[in-house]
Amino acid sequence: MTTRSSLTVVLAAGEGTRMRSSLPKVLHPVAGESLLAHVLHAAPNGSGTRLAVVIGPDHAAVADEARRIRSDAETFVQRERLGTAHAVLAARTAIAQGTDDLLVAFGDTPLISAETFERMRAPLKNGAALTVLGFRAADPTGYGRLLMQGSKLVAIREQADATPEERKVTLCNAGVMAFDGKNALNILDKIGNANSKGEYYLVDAVTIARDMGLEAVVIETSEDEVRGINTKAQLAEAEAVMQARLRKAAMDAGVTLIAPETVYLSADTKFGKDVIIEPFVVIGPGVSIADGAVIHSFSHMVEASIGRSASVGPYARLRPGTSLGDGARIGNFVETKAAKLEAGVKVNHLSYIGDAEVGANSNIGAGTITCNYDGFSKHKTLIGEGAFVGTNSSLVAPVKIGAGAYIGSGSVITRDVPDDAMAIERSPQSIREGGATRYREAKTRGKKPKHKT
Ligand code: UD1
Ligand code: CA
Numbered sequence: 001m002t003t004r005s006s007l008t009v010v011l012a013a014g015e016g017t018r019m020r021s022s023l024p025k026v027l028h029p030v031a032g033e034s035l036l037a038h039v040l041h042a043a044p045n046g047s048g049t050r051l052a053v054v055i056g057p058d059h060a061a062v063a064d065e066a067r068r069i070r071s072d073a074e075t076f077v078q079r080e081r082l083g084t085a086h087a088v089l090a091a092r093t094a095i096a097q098g099t100d101d102l103l104v105a106f107g108d109t110p111l112i113s114a115e116t117f118e119r120m121r122a123p124l125k126n127g128a129a130l131t132v133l134g135f136r137a138a139d140p141t142g143y144g145r146l147l148m149q150g151s152k153l154v155a156i157r158e159q160a161d162a163t164p165e166e167r168k169v170t171l172c173n174a175g176v177m178a179f180d181g182k183n184a185l186n187i188l189d190k191i192g193n194a195n196s197k198g199e200y201y202l203v204d205a206v207t208i209a210r211d212m213g214l215e216a217v218v219i220e221t222s223e224d225e226v227r228g229i230n231t232k233a234q235l236a237e238a239e240a241v242m243q244a245r246l247r248k249a250a251m252d253a254g255v256t257l258i259a260p261e262t263v264y265l266s267a268d269t270k271f272g273k274d275v276i277i278e279p280f281v282v283i284g285p286g287v288s289i290a291d292g293a294v295i296h297s298f299s300h301m302v303e304a305s306i307g308r309s310a311s312v313g314p315y316a317r318l319r320p321g322t323s324l325g326d327g328a329r330i331g332n333f334v335e336t337k338a339a340k341l342e343a344g345v346k347v348n349h350l351s352y353i354g355d356a357e358v359g360a361n362s363n364i365g366a367g368t369i370t371c372n373y374d375g376f377s378k379h380k381t382l383i384g385e386g387a388f389v390g391t392n393s394s395l396v397a398p399v400k401i402g403a404g405a406y407i408g409s410g411s412v413i414t415r416d417v418p419d420d421a422m423a424i425e426r427s428p429q430s431i432r433e434g435g436a437t438r439y440r441e442a443k444t445r446g447k448k449p450k451h452k453t
Pocket of ligand 1: 009013014015054078080081082083084086087107108109142143144145156158173174175200201202203217227228229230244256
């Protein structure tokens with residue numbers, strides 16, 4: 001069996017006016033990843049596949065995102081926004097190179113799956129000229145309606161052009177189409193703009209194919225898979241669908257989510273076995289959590305790797321570049337950034353560890369701060385294996401604390417501390433016998449005490 005080649009054209013030139021945002025619509029995130037990235041991940045990939053993304057003028061950021069996800073993506077600019085068929089033809093040169101299957105997807109339907117693209121390609125193998133993806137909409141308002149005669153698809157009617165009778169149809173156009181490459185350009189070139197909006201509608205491909213004596217078929221899928229995002233409310237609906245999917249996949253893979261509906265995951269979150277996530281945890285992009293780790297409530301993490309049997313939170317914030325070794329412990333109100341904590345490190349309370357490396361089994365006391373920023377640039381703090389940093393210490397970077405070193409609590413460390421050395425750096429304590437009593441008496445008389453407190 002020879003596999004058919006494919007070209008996927010993703011339409012992403014729209015301004016997304018209804019999002020009321022300065023960010024191009026397809027760059028809005030769902031589960032930590034742009035709408036466009038979700039679609040590109042689902043599109044056919046690998047040998048014999050090509051990808052083209054149609055973007056608007058001034059949308060360099062969209063082109064960058066396309067290439068970040070798929071380095072082989074070609075981008076085409078649609079200068080004027082004259083409709084979905086006009087947008088597909090912006091990629092004419094890619095289409096004209098020839099392909100067995102031409103797939104058209106919208107950059108604003110992020111929940112589409114790879115499996116659906118494959119299902120749509122199957123009828124082409126058997127001679128259909130065109131496959132349309134349909135779904136039963138709970139509320140079809142705004143969608144193109146699929147007009148059937150029996151089991152035959154005869155036309156797609158846009159909301160604005162539909163009669164009241166046609167508007168009652170709930171079988172809708174999802175937007176994804178698959179063309180047999182042989183006829184694709186021929187059909188697309190015949191699409192005109194004689195409709196109420198004066199736009200070149202891709203949906204007209206159906207009637208044109210039929211008039212050419214070719215077959216157009218419908219494949220149905222669930223509404224959740226093809227929700228088109230035009231507004232912020234629809235963005236939130238898609239997020240809810242995606243989160244439900246991700247939580248279920250995590251639980252199916254053995255992750256314990258005590259209150260799944262309160263845990264936010266990213267599309268790229270990676271879990272080992274026997275991970276436990278307590279309620280109210282937010283996991284941003286780029287996080288991996290190894291076997292047996294426990295994430296306690298109210299923790300927030302982005303671009304972090306968490307080692308086996310490590311413990312995080314409650315109330316911990318792991319920022320980009322955090323790596324926790326096996327069995328490491330990050331406790332409440334601890335923030336980490338660009339910090340490599342080796343196995344068994346403990347930072348249990350109220351600390352900031354940034355631009356730092358902490359050797360295995362070191363104990364970082366409550367309130368320890370790596371002072372990484374001098375107002376001009378960032379500097380590194382290096383802490384050796386088995387060091388002990390007493391509570392409320394400031395480690396003024398750049399600074400190196402040797403392996404096994406001991407830092408007395410309340411120290412402000414500005415110079416390197418050798419291995420196994422002890423450093424205590426704080427102002428001497430002043431004691432005035434009876435001073436507290438004199439202070440309270442002065443206060444009762446409404447007078448300030450003579451000496452400073
Ligand atoms: C479109 C379909 C409708 C379908 C619905 C599903 C057409 C004419 N209508 O309507 O049948 O039910 O999607 O969500 O195809 N785009 C461009 N350039 C253009 C116009 C659009 O790139 O000139 C892109 C948009 O960025 C978007 C996609 O095409 O990603 C769809 O455009 P949109 O305006 O959202 O179409 P809908 O009105 O939702
Ligand atoms: Ca849309």
